[in-house]
Amino acid sequence: MKNYFVWLLLLLPLLATGCYGEEEKEDGPGDYIWDFINYNIYFSVKDAAGANLLDPQVSSNLLANEFTVEYEGKTFPLENSVDTRFNMPRSLGLRKELLGKEKKRVLSFGEFSPEHQYKGETFTIHWGDGTKDVVKFDLYITWKKQDPTIHKKLYLNGKEYSEDSFLIEIVK
Structure with a gap:
């Protein structure tokens, strides 16, 4: 009898914690780690x-x-980029890139993480010929029942440009 009582005392806290139901969370990542x-x-x-x-x-x-980019009071000159299959985060900068399967030559400015909740962020790209373009963008996450939705929107010179692509085509 004494042995059963000891086992009951040991199992009681375990059983008590297992009886609580998990509450549905409306916002946020919940118990998952999102990348x-x-x-x-x-x-x-x-x-x-x-x-x-x-x-x-x-x-x-x-x-x-x-070419330079002005963002948050800093000037970013064009950097040489290394083309590698190793996919790791890179520091903020302006780079020459080959984009897509067709290896289209483009400039890129970034990297930006949607976790930083960018809304109305603005930067200016100077083309080195006296012209410039002002880019405004939104890149943020909203949550509904622990499912994230990434929102992205681009504006070029004050006009909405794109909601799906982060590629801007400039004609000079």
């Missing part, structure tokens, strides 16, 4: 005929220009 992809904002620059002005083989390319 979200970081986003870059890409720029494709073409002339009126459709030639890629970031391609060194195009005679009228803009690669001699000094």
Whole structure:
């Protein structure tokens, strides 16, 4: 009898904690660990005929220009990027990239994580020829019953540009 009483005392706290139901949470990640992809904002620059002005083989390319981005009071010059299959986060910067299967030459500025809840973030890209473009973007997460939805929106020079793609096509 004494042995049963000891076992009952040991199991009682375990049984008591197992009886509580889990409450449905409306907002937030809940008990899961979520990993979200970081986003870059890409720029494709073409002339009126459709030639890629970031391609060194195009005679009228803009690669001699000094491209910079102004963001949060800092100036980011164009960096050389290393093309690797290793997918790790990179620090904020302006880079030349090859995008997609067709290896389209573009500029990218980022990386931005949706976890930082970017709303109305603005930066200016200077093209090195006296012209500039102002980009505003939203990149944030909302939660409904522990399911995340990533919202993204781009504005170019004060006009809504895209809700699905972070690629901006500039014609010079």
